[in-house]
Amino acid sequence: DIQMTQSPSTLSASVGDRVTITCRASQSISSWLAWYQQKPGKAPKLLIYEASTLENGVPSRFTGSGSGTEFTLTISSLQPDDFATYHCQQYHSYAYTFGQGTKLEIK
Amino acid sequence: EVQLVESGGGLVKPGRSLRLSCTGSGFTLGDYAMNWFRQAPGKGLEWVGFIRSKPYGGTTQYAASVKGRFTISRDESKSIVYLQMNNLKTEDTAVYYCTRDRDAAPYCNGGRCYWGPPWFDPRGQGTRVTVSS
Numbered sequence: 001d002i003q004m005t006q007s008p009s010t011l012s013a014s015v016g017d018r019v020t021i022t023c024r025a026s027q028s029i030s031s032w033l034a035w036y037q038q039k040p041g042k043a044p045k046l047l048i049y050e051a052s053t054l055e056n057g058v059p060s061r062f063t064g065s066g067s068g069t070e071f072t073l074t075i076s077s078l079q080p081d082d083f084a085t086y087h088c089q090q091y092h093s094y095a096y097t098f099g100q101g102t103k104l105e106i107k
Numbered sequence: 108e109v110q111l112v113e114s115g116g117g118l119v120k121p122g123r124s125l126r127l128s129c130t131g132s133g134f135t136l137g138d139y140a141m142n143w144f145r146q147a148p149g150k151g152l153e154w155v156g157f158i159r160s161k162p163y164g165g166t167t168q169y170a171a172s173v174k175g176r177f178t179i180s181r182d183e184s185k186s187i188v189y190l191q192m193n194n195l196k197t198e199d200t201a202v203y204y205c206t207r208d209r210d211a212a213p214y215c216n217g218g219r220c221y222w223g224p225p226w227f228d229p230r231g232q233g234t235r236v237t238v239s240s
Contacts, residue, residue: 003118034224036152043204045229046154055209091223094168096142096154 002026002090006099012107017078023071023088032092035064035073038085038101047086048073054083080102108226109133111205116234119195127190127234129205137161137183140208142225145201146233155203157222158188160211173199187207195238201234 003026013019023033031051036044046055048064051071061076061077075082083106115127129141140163143155156169158179167179178191188205206225213220 032221032223036227041232043227043229043231043233046209046224046226049209049224089152091225092221094154094157094169094224095170096157096223098152098154101151 001095002029002093002097004088004090004097004099006088006102008102009100010103010105012105013078014107015078015080019075019078019104021073021086023099025069025090028068029090029092031067032090033071034038034089034090034091037089038087044087109207111207111228111231113203113205113234114204116236118237118239120240121195121197121238123195124191124193125195125236126205127192127240129188131186131188131207134207136181136186136188138211140213140222141181141188142206143179143203144225145203146208147201155190159222163213197238199238200238202235204231204233
């Protein structure tokens with residue numbers, strides 16, 4: 001299976017900050033990468049797919065980039081609603097696999 | 108509006124069976140690939156299995172951890188996808204989510220098709236399965 005390594009595991013930031021989360025695949029997955037936001041007790045929400053395509057309705061402050069094995073999710077100006085856990089996921093090959101998650105906390 | 112609602116979870120003893128349901132609305136279930144995922148308490152997300160859309164044969168694939176014990180099927184007349192879980196183990200304890208692929212058709216190139224991405228209903232809460240004696 002393809003291993004996904006996500007960092008950092010926890011990130012403390014303030015409203016208005018710019019933050020970046022990194023995801024690394026153990027082998028090339030081309031651009032078959034998605035980012036999800038998850039809040040406690042809720043299902044994940046698809047933010048970005050194909051590494052950089054913004055899902056409908058997702059604010060433009062979310063940006064995804066990368067291809068091959070290195071990917072990033074950037075939030076340009078944190079809003080109160082953005083404090084959540086973020087997951088990267090490869091859908092290049094079965095078994096689909098996820099990063100360990102990044103919990104974005106208010107500083 | 109697309110909606111996915113999971114049900115059927117509960118408390119079950121090791122070795123027993125349980126069947127989860129995922130009822131879809133706002134779209135034609137048979138036109139889409141569907142996945143099941145799970146999340147153990149305090150842990151990350153884990154893919155469980157997948158059923159291809161009807162036009163692509165409706166075949167299934169499973170994670171190694173559940174292969175031979177779990178079966179995904181669908182009843183298009185009811186717009187339901189099922190996850191039949193047999194010989195449950197304590198490590199199967201988790202919240203289970205179903206997803207629909209974002210798009211009806213995979214991307215196919217050079218004889219290979221790429222499915223996904225999986226779309227979770229953000230209003231969903233999954234269904235909780237607890238395996239304990």
